[in-house]
Amino acid sequence: MTGRFRVQQVFLDGFSAIAPMLPGVVPFGMTAGIAAVEAGLDPLMAMGMSLIIFAGAAQLVVAQLIGDGALPLIVVLTALIINLRLVMYSASLAPHFGPLPLPWRASAAYLLTDQAYAVSITRFLHGSVGGPKLWFYLGTAFPLWVIWLAATALGVWLGAAVPAAWQVGFALPLVFLVLLVPVIRDRPSFVAALVGGGIALVAHDAPYHLGLSIGALAGVVSGVATELMLHRRRGRP
Amino acid sequence: MNATTVWVVIVLIGFGTFLLRLSGLQLLGSGTMPDWLARTLRYVPAAVIAAIVVPAIVYGGPDPGFSLENSRLLAGIIAAVVAWSTRSVLATLGVGMGSLWLIDWLMP
Numbered sequence: 001m002t003g004r005f006r007v008q009q010v011f012l013d014g015f016s017a018i019a020p021m022l023p024g025v026v027p028f029g030m031t032a033g034i035a036a037v038e039a040g041l042d043p044l045m046a047m048g049m050s051l052i053i054f055a056g057a058a059q060l061v062v063a064q065l066i067g068d069g070a071l072p073l074i075v076v077l078t079a080l081i082i083n084l085r086l087v088m089y090s091a092s093l094a095p096h097f098g099p100l101p102l103p104w105r106a107s108a109a110y111l112l113t114d115q116a117y118a119v120s121i122t123r124f125l126h127g128s129v130g131g132p133k134l135w136f137y138l139g140t141a142f143p144l145w146v147i148w149l150a151a152t153a154l155g156v157w158l159g160a161a162v163p164a165a166w167q168v169g170f171a172l173p174l175v176f177l178v179l180l181v182p183v184i185r186d187r188p189s190f191v192a193a194l195v196g197g198g199i200a201l202v203a204h205d206a207p208y209h210l211g212l213s214i215g216a217l218a219g220v221v222s223g224v225a226t227e228l229m230l231h232r233r234r235g236r237p
Numbered sequence: 238m239n240a241t242t243v244w245v246v247i248v249l250i251g252f253g254t255f256l257l258r259l260s261g262l263q264l265l266g267s268g269t270m271p272d273w274l275a276r277t278l279r280y281v282p283a284a285v286i287a288a289i290v291v292p293a294i295v296y297g298g299p300d301p302g303f304s305l306e307n308s309r310l311l312a313g314i315i316a317a318v319v320a321w322s323t324r325s326v327l328a329t330l331g332v333g334m335g336s337l338w339l340i341d342w343l344m345p
Contacts, residue, residue, distance in 0.1 A: 023326075023327055024323065024325075024326025024327050025326075025332055027330060041243060045240075045243055045244065045247065048244070048247055051253070052250075052251030053247060054251075054254075055254055057289055058254065062246070062250065064244065066246070070243050072238060072246050076246055076249050078254060079250040079253075080250065080253045080257070081285065083250075083257050084257060084278075084285065085282040086257045086258045087257050087258075087260050087278055087281075088278040088281055088282065089258075089261070090257070090258055090259065090260055090261025090262050091260070091261030091262075091270055091275070092277070094261050094262050094264060097262065105259065105262045105263070109262055110255060112258040130281070133319075140261050157301065164299075165341075167334075167338075168292065168340075169298075170298070170309060170312070170334060170337055171330060171335065172289075172293055172297075173289070173294045173313060174316050174329050174330050174333040175329075175330065176293075177316055177317055177333075178320045178326045179259070179282075179286055180286045180287060181324050183282040183283045184283055189280055189283040192280040192283040192287075193284065193287035194287070195284070196283065196284035196286075196288040196313060197287035197289040197292075199292050200287070201288075201292050204292050204295075204296055211292065212288050212289065212292065213288075215284070215287075215291075215292075217284075218282065218284075219284025219287060219288060220277060220280045223284060224277055227276065227280075
């Protein structure tokens with residue numbers, strides 16, 4: 001009995017930790033729905049993206065690329081490069097969850113997002129969780145999933161009814177600006193962001209819509225190079 | 238892209254993304270990640286998010302590029318300052334969208 005009570009309590013703790021972020025997810029999800037409809041996808045496809053892909057930035061870029069007539073292979077490649085960051089989140093959460101049966105591991109993996117990760121790992125590293133950490137994480141991740149699907153549905157339903165003058169597409173860079181702040185922690189990650197953004201900008205007209213991917217790869221390489229350089233310099237007297 | 242191709246693309250991305258999400262949790266039983274991989278992955282979020290944000294601000298709007306007509310440049314800078322100082326999604330969305338509309342209203 002105590003066990004089940006504790007699980008519920010921890011789940012609710014996770015929910016209250018993510019709650020301040022939920023209102024910001026609404027315009028973001030709506031934008032994903034609107035973008036999908038504007039790219040010429042039917043409502044079922046738009047909802048399918050939110051359910052099957054469930055990754056905001058990737059969904060928006062995919063809608064844009066499909067609308068621009070990019071090659072299918074490039075669309076898949078670009079989306080997976082955008083989502084590569086999830087590997088790092090997943091690996092950094094693993095030690096906190098302990099050995100899990102496959103269905104739990106799969107559920108935790110499916111629900112993994114920038115926001116759920118950020119809120120959970122902050123609590124795991126700098127606070128205390130009075131019960132199983134997995135349930136705290138699920139308390140952050142599951143409400144996000146519900147809000148995301150509802151917001152996309154709202155965006156799909158409103159679709160073209162939202163006036164172009166509102167420029168709701170601007171919500172994407174705005175939400176991601178907020179996610180960018182905590183990941184710039186030191187000099188190498190600052191260089192990675194600077195080069196990633198700069199090269200993606202210069203490569204905007206690159207063939208096959210590869211600009212974003214080229215920028216991202218250049219950013220990662222320069223982040224690693226900066227780290228190695230700083231290490232070497234520190235190694236000398 | 239025809240309907241079938243769109244569905245194939247969605248399912249492939251969904252499956253690939255699921256594998257990416259699962260990969261780290263899967264490492265649990267089989268030891269830790271090699272050093273070079275961990276080091277490389279550390280810079281993925283900063284590089285990827287910046288590569289999404291910067292072109293979306295500069296080329297995303299109705300007047301793309303570096304020109305005075307492109308109101309997203311100024312609104313983006315204002316939003317970046319708010320994001321940096323508050324780390325709040327709501328504040329950044331509010332101030333960012335608000336300044337975009339205000340700039341467009343003042344300088345149509």
